[in-house]
Amino acid sequence: MWFCIAGLAFIYEIIDSATGQGYGTLSTPTLMLLGFNALYIVPCVLLSQAFSGFVGGMIHHKIGNFDVKNNIKDRVNTEILVVLGCIGVLIGVYVLSKLPSIIISTYIGVLVVIMGIIIVVGFTFHYSKIKMVIISVFACFNKGLSGGGYGPVSTGGQLVLGSETKNAVGVTTIAEAPICITGFVVWCILNNQLPPFDLLSATVIGALFAPLIGARLTKTAHTKFGNKFTKIIGVIILILGIYTLYKIFK
Numbered sequence: 750m751w752f753c754i755a756g757l758a759f760i761y762e763i764i765d766s767a768t769g770q771g772y773g774t775l776s777t778p779t780l781m782l783l784g785f786n787a788l789y790i791v792p793c794v795l796l797s798q799a800f801s802g803f804v805g806g807m808i809h810h811k812i813g814n815f816d817v818k819n820n821i822k823d824r825v826n827t828e829i830l831v832v833l834g835c836i837g838v839l840i841g842v843y844v845l846s847k848l849p850s851i852i853i854s855t856y857i858g859v860l861v862v863i864m865g866i867i868i869v870v871g872f873t874f875h876y877s878k879i880k881m882v883i884i885s886v887f888a889c890f891n892k893g894l895s896g897g898g899y900g901p902v903s904t905g906g907q908l909v910l911g912s913e914t915k916n917a918v919g920v921t922t923i924a925e926a927p928i929c930i931t932g933f934v935v936w937c938i939l940n941n942q943l944p945p946f947d948l949l950s951a952t953v954i955g956a957l958f959a960p961l962i963g964a965r966l967t968k969t970a971h972t973k974f975g976n977k978f979t980k981i982i983g984v985i986i987l988i989l990g991i992y993t994l995y996k997i998f999k
Contacts, residue, residue: 751951754780758797758955764982765798766805766963769918770868770900772798772956774986777896778861778993785948787853787895791845792936792944794896795838797952799929805960806923814967815919822876823916826907829881830924834889838932841893846939851997857895858994864901865987869980876910884910893932899925901986918967922960 757779758772765772773794780790809815817824845853874880884906891898900921907917937943 750783751947754783754948754951755955758952759959762797762801762805762956762959763963763966765900766801766809766922766960767918767966768900768982769904769921770864771982771986772801773892773895773897773899774861774864774901775897775989776952777857778989780948781854781857781993782996787850787857788845788940789944789948791842791894791896792933793949793952795892795929795933795936796949797956799926799933800953801956801960802922802925802929804957805964806919806926808960808964809915809919809922809967812965814915814964815923817920817923820916822912823920825878826881826912826920827924829878830885830889830903830920831927833882833885834892834924834928835931837886837889838893838928839935841890841895842932842935843893843939845894846936853895854997855994857897858990858997860891860895860898861986861990861993863990864898865983865985865990867905868901868983869987871905871909874909876912880910881906889928889932892928893935899928901983915967922964 758776761772761775761779764770764775776794777787777790781787810817815823817827884902888899888902888906891902903921903924904917907920908914912920943949
């Protein structure tokens with residue numbers, strides 16, 4: 750089982766670091782379907798993405814997918830995501846520690862379905878800092894509560910506000926590191942424990958090296974396939990959400 754989980758984490762993180770979405774949104778319902786408790790899945794997803802987000806963000810920046818030094822929008826979006834995101838993830842983790850597992854699982858299923866629909870359909874709006882603030886808080890609240898829903902909202906939100914795909918993916922990835930480590934630490938404090946080591950180590954090790962591949966796919970995958978690649982991820986996420994709800998209520 751350990752190698753299975755590590756393998757899934759590796760695959761999902763390649764998708765995430767290449768598209769700016771998918772790791773938590775795919776990992777949480779998949780691990781739930783494998784029989785793990787959502788309460789323990791979320792901190793494992795958070796810590797594994799803290800490490801992979803840092804590695805992936807550095808690679809994205811190095812190869813020019815985004816530039817916080819010279820690109821004002823990239824810098825502002827990163828700052829908003831990190832500062833407001835840490836607040837959002839704190840609220841999400843706190844709510845997670847107070848709600849029954851069935852409510853959390855149902856929320857995750859519904860959230861994943863909605864995220865899948867949003868990605869497949871797509872929307873466009875004019876950029877503003879206020880809209881970016883709303884996107885940041887909502888995305889990171891989802892992350893703290895469910896382990897997923899950050900990438901689709903953050904990356905998708907930046908895209909509909911006019912950012913280039915590679916810039917949105919890079920900003921989402923680098924901002925994820927401090928947001929996720931904040932959520933993990935708060936989860937441990939609130940629950941006065943660490944999540945199961947087997948699950949934690951499998952997700953962390955599995956996801957850690959995936960950005961070495963995923964970040965380099967960003968420049969080629971989106972250029973070659975355009976929106977088709979992102980929409981495929983949206984369809985997968987949508988199917989997982991529907992199946993998660995089916996398993997809960999069957």
